[in-house]
Amino acid sequence: MRITDFDIGPDPYREETDLLESVMDGAEVYDSPREKVKIEKEYYKNYVRASGKVQKLIRAENKGFNVFFASVAVISCVLLIGMLLFTISYLPRYGVENPESTVVVKRYVECGLEETGAINIIAGIILDYRAFDTLGESHVLFTALMCVTVLLRKDKKNMRTKYEDFYTIRDEKYHELYRESIMRNVAAILLPCLFLYGAYVLLNGQISPGGGFSGGAVLGSGLMICAAAFGFRSTDRMITKRTANLITFLALGFYSFAKGYVFFTGANGIENRIPKGTPGAILSGGLILPLDIAVGLVVACTMFGFYSLFRRGSIGGNE
Amino acid sequence: MDFIRNFPMFSVVLSLFSGVLCTLLDAKKAKTYTILYECAVLAMNLAVLWYTVSAGTSFTYVLGEFPAPWGNELRAGVLEASIAVVFMAVMLCAVLAGLRYVKEDIDESKVNIYYTILNLMTAALMAMTWTNDIFSGYVFLEILTLTSCGALIVREIGRTTLAAVRYMILNLVGSGLFLLGVVLLYDVTGNLLMVPMQRSIALLYPDPRARIVLIMATGILTIGLSIKSGLFPFHYWMPDTYGWATPTSAAVLSSLVSKCYIFLLIKIYWRVIGIDLFMEMPIRNILFVLGLCGIIFGSVSAIRAENINRMVAFSSAAQIGYIYMGIGLGGIPGFTAAVFHIMAHAVTKSQLFLTTPRLADVSGGSLRFKNLQGCALKDPNAGLFFLLPSLSMIGIPIFAGFSSKLFFATAAADGGGIKLILVMLALAASSTLNALYFIRTLIRIYTPGRTPVKAGDRKIRHRLDYNIPMIVLTLGNLAMGLFSWVFAGLIGQGLGMFM
Numbered sequence: 001m002r003i004t005d006f007d008i009g010p011d012p013y014r015e016e017t018d019l020l021e022s023v024m025d026g027a028e029v030y031d032s033p034r035e036k037v038k039i040e041k042e043y044y045k046n047y048v049r050a051s052g053k054v055q056k057l058i059r060a061e062n063k064g065f066n067v068f069f070a071s072v073a074v075i076s077c078v079l080l081i082g083m084l085l086f087t088i089s090y091l092p093r094y095g096v097e098n099p100e101s102t103v104v105v106k107r108y109v110e111c112g113l114e115e116t117g118a119i120n121i122i123a124g125i126i127l128d129y130r131a132f133d134t135l136g137e138s139h140v141l142f143t144a145l146m147c148v149t150v151l152l153r154k155d156k157k158n159m160r161t162k163y164e165d166f167y168t169i170r171d172e173k174y175h176e177l178y179r180e181s182i183m184r185n186v187a188a189i190l191l192p193c194l195f196l197y198g199a200y201v202l203l204n205g206q207i208s209p210g211g212g213f214s215g216g217a218v219l220g221s222g223l224m225i226c227a228a229a230f231g232f233r234s235t236d237r238m239i240t241k242r243t244a245n246l247i248t249f250l251a252l253g254f255y256s257f258a259k260g261y262v263f264f265t266g267a268n269g270i271e272n273r274i275p276k277g278t279p280g281a282i283l284s285g286g287l288i289l290p291l292d293i294a295v296g297l298v299v300a301c302t303m304f305g306f307y308s309l310f311r312r313g314s315i316g317g318n319e
Numbered sequence: 320m321d322f323i324r325n326f327p328m329f330s331v332v333l334s335l336f337s338g339v340l341c342t343l344l345d346a347k348k349a350k351t352y353t354i355l356y357e358c359a360v361l362a363m364n365l366a367v368l369w370y371t372v373s374a375g376t377s378f379t380y381v382l383g384e385f386p387a388p389w390g391n392e393l394r395a396g397v398l399e400a401s402i403a404v405v406f407m408a409v410m411l412c413a414v415l416a417g418l419r420y421v422k423e424d425i426d427e428s429k430v431n432i433y434y435t436i437l438n439l440m441t442a443a444l445m446a447m448t449w450t451n452d453i454f455s456g457y458v459f460l461e462i463l464t465l466t467s468c469g470a471l472i473v474r475e476i477g478r479t480t481l482a483a484v485r486y487m488i489l490n491l492v493g494s495g496l497f498l499l500g501v502v503l504l505y506d507v508t509g510n511l512l513m514v515p516m517q518r519s520i521a522l523l524y525p526d527p528r529a530r531i532v533l534i535m536a537t538g539i540l541t542i543g544l545s546i547k548s549g550l551f552p553f554h555y556w557m558p559d560t561y562g563w564a565t566p567t568s569a570a571v572l573s574s575l576v577s578k579c580y581i582f583l584l585i586k587i588y589w590r591v592i593g594i595d596l597f598m599e600m601p602i603r604n605i606l607f608v609l610g611l612c613g614i615i616f617g618s619v620s621a622i623r624a625e626n627i628n629r630m631v632a633f634s635s636a637a638q639i640g641y642i643y644m645g646i647g648l649g650g651i652p653g654f655t656a657a658v659f660h661i662m663a664h665a666v667t668k669s670q671l672f673l674t675t676p677r678l679a680d681v682s683g684g685s686l687r688f689k690n691l692q693g694c695a696l697k698d699p700n701a702g703l704f705f706l707l708p709s710l711s712m713i714g715i716p717i718f719a720g721f722s723s724k725l726f727f728a729t730a731a732a733d734g735g736g737i738k739l740i741l742v743m744l745a746l747a748a749s750s751t752l753n754a755l756y757f758i759r760t761l762i763r764i765y766t767p768g769r770t771p772v773k774a775g776d777r778k779i780r781h782r783l784d785y786n787i788p789m790i791v792l793t794l795g796n797l798a799m800g801l802f803s804w805v806f807a808g809l810i811g812q813g814l815g816m817f818m
Contacts, residue, residue, distance in 0.1 A: 084535075086531075090528045090532050092529060098507065098523065100519050104515075131383055136458035139339075144465055146432055146435055146469060147469035147472070149432055150429055150469055153429070155429060252336075256332050256339070259332070262384075263328050263383055266382070267382070272384065
């Protein structure tokens with residue numbers, strides 16, 4: 001339904017046609033301005049009335065659609081839940097009814113330490129047995145960072161409004177003006193512990209629960225707390241756009257090359273010259289420790305990058 | 320072991336590395352680097368194709384020291400290699416032909432990020448084509464989901480953001496359902512690699528309790544991937560997504576990304592479920608019916624479109640319907656037709672999406688039909704490159720579209736029964752509808768308009784970086800039409816290796 005479907009009279013604002021042509025076509029030619037004003041008023045009145053009717057119709061249609069949409073959504077969700085519950089009731093009991101399914105897991109548990117050199121079997125599985133999946137997984141985070149950068153980083157097409165800049169500046173000033181806040185004192189105590197703990201989780205991935213993803217998350221949240229408590233000026237000293245890019249590039253590039261080497265040697269039957277080390281020591285598990293560090297750096301940079309992009313539209317300072 | 324066997328792994332790892340490297344380069348270097356490295360990947364894929372065809376066998380590539388049930392694996396056969404070659408060739412053509420629009424549509428500070436996203440997308444496409452492990456498939460499917468949204472929003476106008484939100488939500492529903500399916504299959508079989516998985520599925524299938532779980536898991540996987548590839552009830556994200564993206568993205572998203580999901584689905588049917596079990600499942604018939612609905616509804620929506628890009632995008636929905644119809648027909652002929660249509664459509668649709676912006680350039684930048692009057696006369700080159708793939712879409716002989724319709728018809732004739740009648744009716748109806756909207760468009764763009772050339776029109780010098788990829792795509796289209804038996808032979812050989 002459109003406004004033009006209602007009878008609202010001729011549009012006084014339509015394109016000015018050639019006067020002579022109009023006369024030849026027998027069209028009405030307005031000569032007095034008062035007459036024109038009158039017609040315009042009439043037109044507007046009709047237009048407003050008609051648009052009110054159209055709005056009412058659209059609202060009614062939308063309401064009908066919304067009811068239909070909501071009911072279909074609820075019905076399909078309930079159906080899906082019901083189907084999944086029905087399926088789950090038919091799943092075989094783990095390890096009892098399908099003994100085949102535990103073969104792979106048993107090998108991981110029994111030979112994992114010997115084959116990968118890592119006490120933490122999870123680290124052995126994700127970084128050695130199924131390294132290709134983890135190679136992809138660490139690039140998933142990077143991809144997400146790139147998409148958020150495209151969406152949020154300031155550029156000519158994507159300029160913030162004056163207000164948003166005002167708020168950004170006020171936020172920055174806030175940290176200079178109000179020095180004694182609870183946040184700042186707590187952060188001062190918390191940050192060293194946080195960074196230390198993050199490094200511990202990161203470096204001990206092959207020995208105890210932890211590793212690249214969790215350690216990197218702790219480090220990244222440390223950076224975020226730092227930025228929230230002391231302002232971005234403090235983190236800009238550590239991480240600028242250039243360094244964040246460089247760290248990510250070095251970490252992921254190293255990851256690709258190291259894993260490419262392992263894939264190459266493994267598949268071609270060439271001896272892998274990376275020592276496994278003694279299980280339990282920090283320097284053990286072959287490539288697991290350096291890969292954990294690489295993943296951890298990427299995760300930390302990515303998490304801080306998200307925070308920084310959402311807060312001020314750039315990763316480093318004024319680019 | 321021959322050195323060529325390493326190439327599938329190299330193509331994935333090199334693409335990932337190139338993606339990360341492009342963040343450090345400036346716009347111009349990133350462009351040059353991307354083109355060079357894509358040529359290298361294309362050459363490697365060609366080498367693998369030559370290797371597998373001449374050896375007559377497929378090979379698996381162990382990633383790391385741990386073989387089949389324990390570590391990850393890649394697998395290369397004739398089918399994977401030919402799909403990879405077509406994907407890389409189309410990708411390279413799309414990047415080359417869209418260079419000028421990348422410069423216009425994307426802010427200069429973000430051009431290198433666009434190439435990063437494209438390279439990561441290439442990595443995901445290659446990994447999903449080569450993988451022999453269903454969970455690796457999921458991981459790279461996630462990368463493909465994210466990069467396809469990134470390639471869409473990089474042209475920062477309101478419409479792409481809106482389209483990307485819709486596309487993202489539907490895509491994530493699809494990924495979630497795919498993951499649920501993988502989890503169910505893993506719980507039942509205890510494996511993630513395709514070969515051991517198929518072995519235990521074949522053992523479990525006779526048990527009626529396990530059969531319910533297997534059919535449900537296959538169904539959930541199918542629903543997930545069909546949402547992502549745009550099968551009939553889920554195709555309404557297509558026009559906005561393809562219609563407003565920058566031309567390179569539109570070409571890549573329509574002709575590679577959605578096809579890659581379908582290829583993964585075909586791979587799962589053959590290598591995880593097993594084709595004999597799949598033929599017994601009722602899912603096949605549902606896909607067949609939805610494919611038919613997609614053909615008809617997609618074409619009808621295309622007729623009603625007012626904008627040339629939306630028309631081409633809705634016709635994509637119809638073409639996806641064809642592919643699912645081929646899967647629904649089943650058997651080697653049905654799947655051959657489906658895979659052939661994947662290749663034919665990749666070549667044709669990318670060329671259409673790369674030509675429409677040229678037509679818009681000489682019509683004051685508008686894609687609406689009423690403004691496109693006579694644009695092919697102003698830019699005869701672009702008009703020709705629109706004419707040839709449109710003829711292929713209608714199904715004129717000597718073009719790829721005709722051969723794929725012929726394959727569908729012969730596959731249906733092999734099966735016989737009610738499906739034969741339905742396929743013939745659908746083919747007839749769809750060809751008529753296709754002809755209706757494409758010929759209408761062709762008449763529109765080749766009829767001179769009454770209005771003289773407007774001030775907004777731009778005179779464009781056709782450069783080699785646009786003409787060469789277009790000529791390559793046209794030649795590919797003609798080759799698939801004239802030598803369709805070569806391609807069908809390759810696909811049949813590849814499907815034989817899948818068992």
